[in-house]
Amino acid sequence: MKVGIVGAGIAGLTTAVAFARLGADVVVYERPDAEPTAGAGISLFSNGLRALDAVGLADDVRALGAPPDVPAGVRTPKGKWLLRTPPYVGPEFAVVHRRDLHDILSAAAPPVRVATVVEVRDTATVVLDSGATHAFDLVVGADGIASGIRRSWPEDPGIRYAGYTAWRGVTPGPFTAPSAGETFGRGERFGVVPMNDGRVYWYAVASVPADWPVPDEKAELVRRFGTWHDPIPALLDAADGHAILRNDIIDLAAPLRRFVRGRVALAGDAAHAMTPNLGQGGNQALEDAVTLAALTTRHDLATALGRYDAMRRERTAPIARHSWQMGRIAQARGRVAVALRDTLIRLTPGTRAVRAATRTQEWQPPSTRG
Numbered sequence: 001m002k003v004g005i006v007g008a009g010i011a012g013l014t015t016a017v018a019f020a021r022l023g024a025d026v027v028v029y030e031r032p033d034a035e036p037t038a039g040a041g042i043s044l045f046s047n048g049l050r051a052l053d054a055v056g057l058a059d060d061v062r063a064l065g066a067p068p069d070v071p072a073g074v075r076t077p078k079g080k081w082l083l084r085t086p087p088y089v090g091p092e093f094a095v096v097h098r099r100d101l102h103d104i105l106s107a108a109a110p111p112v113r114v115a116t117v118v119e120v121r122d123t124a125t126v127v128l129d130s131g132a133t134h135a136f137d138l139v140v141g142a143d144g145i146a147s148g149i150r151r152s153w154p155e156d157p158g159i160r161y162a163g164y165t166a167w168r169g170v171t172p173g174p175f176t177a178p179s180a181g182e183t184f185g186r187g188e189r190f191g192v193v194p195m196n197d198g199r200v201y202w203y204a205v206a207s208v209p210a211d212w213p214v215p216d217e218k219a220e221l222v223r224r225f226g227t228w229h230d231p232i233p234a235l236l237d238a239a240d241g242h243a244i245l246r247n248d249i250i251d252l253a254a255p256l257r258r259f260v261r262g263r264v265a266l267a268g269d270a271a272h273a274m275t276p277n278l279g280q281g282g283n284q285a286l287e288d289a290v291t292l293a294a295l296t297t298r299h300d301l302a303t304a305l306g307r308y309d310a311m312r313r314e315r316t317a318p319i320a321r322h323s324w325q326m327g328r329i330a331q332a333r334g335r336v337a338v339a340l341r342d343t344l345i346r347l348t349p350g351t352r353a354v355r356a357a358t359r360t361q362e363w364q365p366p367s368t369r370g
Contacts, residue, residue, distance in 0.1 A: 001019070001023075001024045001025065001137045001138065001296065001301075002024070002025045002027075002135075002136045002137050002138075003015075003016075003019045003024045003025070003026045003027070003136060003137065003138050003139070003140065004026075004027050004029065004124070004126050004134060004136040004138070004139040004140070005026065005027070005028045005029065005139070005140045005142055006029050006117050006120060006126070006139065006140070006141050006142060006143045006149060007028075007029075007030065007141070007142035007143035007144060007147075007268075007270070008028050008029075008030035008034070008106075008109075008112045009102075009142060009144060009268065009269075009285075010042075010098075010101065010102065010105065010268065010282050010285050010286065011142035011267045011268025011269070011270070011285035011286075011288060011289060012028055012030075012140070012142035012143075012267070012268070013028070013102070013105035013106060013109045014051070014052075014055060014105055014285065014286050014289035014290070015140050015142060015267055015288070015289040015292065015293065016028045016109040016110055017055045017057065017105060017108045017109050017289075018054070018055050018289050018290050018292070018293035018294075019293045019296075020109065020110055021055060021056065021293075022293055022296075022297055022368065024293075026109075026110045027110070027113055027134070027136075028109060028110060028111075028112045028113060029112070029113050029114075029115050029117050029126065029128075030112045030113070030114055030115075031114070031115070031116045031117070032114050032115070032116065033116075040097070040098065040168035040169055040170045040201050040202075040203070040245060041095050041096065041097060041098065041168075041170060041193055041195055041201025042095070042096060042097075042098045042101055042282050043093070043094075043095050043193065043279040043282075043283075044061060044093070044094045044095070044096065044101075044282070044283065044286075045092075045093060045279065045280070045283050045357075045360075045361045046092045046093070046361045047283050047286075047287060047360075047361040047362070047363040048282065048283030048286045048287070049061065049062075049092050049094060050363065050364065050365060051283070051286035051287050051289065051290045051365060052286060053365075054290040054294070054365040055108070055289075055290060056108075057104055057105065057108055060104045061094050061096055061101065061104065061196075062094065064094070064096050064100065064196040064197050065196040065197055065198070066094075066196060067093065067094065067095055067194050067195065067196055068177075068194050070177060070178060070179050070180050070194060071084065071178070071179045071180070072084070072085050072086070072179065072180040072181040073085045073179075073181045073350065074181055074182050074183070074184060074345055075179075075181065075182075075183045075184075075229065076183065076184065076185075076229075076342065077183055077185045077227075077228040077229065078228075078229060079229030079230070082184070082342055082345040082346045083345050083346065083348055083350060083353060084350050085181070085350040085353050085354055086350070086354060094196055095193050095194065095195045095196060095201055096195060096196055096197070097170060097195065097197075097199075097201075098282075100197075101282075115128050115129075115130070116128060116129040117129075117143075117148070119152070120139050120141060120149045120152070120264055121262075121264075122261050122262025122263065122264055123135075123262060123263060124136045124137060124138055124139045124262065124263035124264060125139075126139060136263075137263065137301060138263050138264075138265065138296070138301065138305075139263065139264045139265075140264075140265050140266075140267055140292065141264060141265070141266045141267070141270045141271075142266075142267045142268050142270055142285075143270050144268070144269045144270060144273075145159060145250065145251075145252075145269040145270070145273035146159075147266065147269070147270035149264065149266065149270060150256070150266055150270050150271070153261055155256060155257045155258060156256070157252055157253045157254035157255070157256060158252075158253045159250045159251065159252060159253060159273070160250060160251065160252075160253040161210040161248055161249070161250055162248075162249040162250060162251060162275050162324070162327055163207055163249075163327075163328075163331065164187075164205050164206060164207045164208065164248075164249055164327070164331050165205070165206055165208050165212060165246060165247065165248045165249065166203055166204065166205045166246065166247060166248075166249055166276070167203060167204040167205075167217060167221055167244055167245065167246045168201070168202070168203045168244070168245045168246075168247075169201075169202055169203075169239050169240070169243060169244045169245065170195070170199050170200070170201050170202075170243075171199045171200045171202075171235065171238050171239070172199075172238065172240055172243075173198075173199065174197075174198035174199060175198070175199060175200040175231075175234075175235070175238060176231075177192050177194050177200050177231050177235075178230070178231060179192065179231075180192050180193055180194055182330070183228060183229065183232070184330060184332075184338075184341070184342065184345075185228070186332070186333050186334075186335075186338050187206065187207035187331055187332070187333035188204070188205065188206050188207070188224060188225070189204065189205040189330055189331070190202070190203070190204050190205075190225050190228060190232050191203045191204075191205075192231065192232070192235065200231075200235060202232075202235050202239075204221055204224070204225055205249075205330075205331065206224060207331050207333055210248055211248065212248075214246070216241070217241065217244045217246055218236070218239060218241035218244055221236050221239075221244070222236055249275055249276065249327070250273070251273050251274050251275050251320065251323075251324065252272065252273050252274075252320070255272070255313065255316075255317040255320065255321075256271060256272065256313070258309055258313070259271045259272075259308065259309045259312055259313060260305045260306070260308065260309040263301065263305070265292060265305055265308060265309075267285060267288040267289060267292065268284075268285035268288060268289075269281065269285070271288065271312065271316070272284060272312075272313075272316040272317070272320055273320075274316070274319065274320035274323045274324070275320075275323045275324055275326075275327045276323070277323045277324075277326040277327040277330065278319060278322060278323040278326060278357075278360060280319050280323065280360060284315070284316050284319065287312075287315070287363060287365075288312055290365045290366075291308060291311060291312060291365065291366055292304075292308050293368075294365060294366040294367065294368045295307050295308050295311075295366060297368045297369075298366070298367070298368070298369070315363070319360060322360075329341055
C-alpha cells in the first residue's frame with residue numbers, strides 16, 4: 001500500500017510510523033515554511049501511551065523518567081484547595097516536552113519530504129505547487145486545525161474562538177513544584193504540570209477578546225498572576241520571556257460530519273481540533289493514527305475507511321464537546337458564577353473526578369490481526 005501523509009506533526013508522524021511498521025510505502029509532506037517544532041509540555045494519558053505502545057515508541061517516552069509524586073487538584077488564587085486528587089489519574093501518565101515527543105516520532109518515521117501541497121484530490125492524488133502530482137492508495141490529511149484539505153471540503157464547519165487566550169512555557173531547568181494542577185480565578189487560570197525530566201510545564205489562561213495585543217507577555221503574566229499562591233510567582237520569575245508562547249484558543253465550530261472523503265482521511269486537529277481543557281488533543285491524534293493503520297490490515301480499504309470514520313467521530317465528538325464545556329466553567333468571570341463553580345468543585349469528591357478522567361482514557365488500539 002502507498003500512503004501519502006500531509007503534515008509532519010504528532011498526528012502525521014505517528015500515522016507514518018504506524019503504516020511503515022505494517023509494511024506500507026509512506027511519504028510524508030511538510031511545507032517548507034512550517035515553523036520549527038515549538039510548543040511546551042504535552043500530557044500523555046494512558047490512552048495516548050497505549051497508542052504509542054502500538055507503534056513501539058511508548059518505552060522511549062517512559063525512558064524520559066516518571067513525573068514526581070506531588071499533591072494535585074484545584075486551588076484558589078490564595079492557595080486554598082477546592083479539590084484534591086491523586087497526583088496523576090489513570091494507569092499511566094507522562095508529561096514530556098512536545099519537541100521531545102516530536103523527535104522520538106521523527107526518528108522512527110520515514111524521512112519527511114519538504115514540499116508545498118496545494119491540492120489533495122479524493123482519488124488520493126497529491127498536487128504540489130511545482131505542478132507535480134503523486135498518486136497513492138490513501139492520503140491522510142494531518143495538516144492541523146487550519147487544514148487546507150478540510151477547508152476544501154463542503155462539510156468544513158470552520159473554526160471558532162473559545163473566548164480565552166493561553167500562555168505556555170517550560171522552566172529552563174529543573175524546578176521543584178510542591179503541587180500540581182490548576183488554580184481557578186475570575187476569568188483566569190494557571191496550571192502547573194511537573195514533567196518527567198524534572199522541569200515544569202506551566203500554562204496561564206485569560207478571558208480576553210480575540211487577537212488581543214500584549215506588548216510584553218511576561219509582564220502581563222506577572223501583572224495577572226504574580227500575586228497568586230506559590231509556586232506561581234517563582235515559575236513566572238524563572239520564565240524566559242522570549243520563550244513564552246501565547247495562542248488564542250480555537251477549535252472546530254462544530255463536529256465534522258465525516259473524516260473521510262473518497263480515499264482521503266483526516267486525522268488529528270484537521271479532523272477534530274478541540275480546546276485543551278481535558279488535555280486530550282494530542283492523545284486523540286495518537287489514537288487516530290494507530291486506529292487507521294490497524295483497520296487497513298483487517299479490511300479492504302473502503303471498509304477500513306468507513307469504520308475509521310464512524311469509530312473516530314463517535315469517539316472524538318463527545319470529548320471535544322466536554323472539553324468546550326469544561327472551559328466555559330473554568331473561565332467563569334462573574335462573582336456569582338465563580339462562587340457557584342467553586343462550591344460545586346469543593347463538593348465534588350476527588351475519587352469522582354478521577355473516575356471521570358479515567359473513563360476518557362478507556363481505549364484500546366484495534367488489533368492488526370483479523
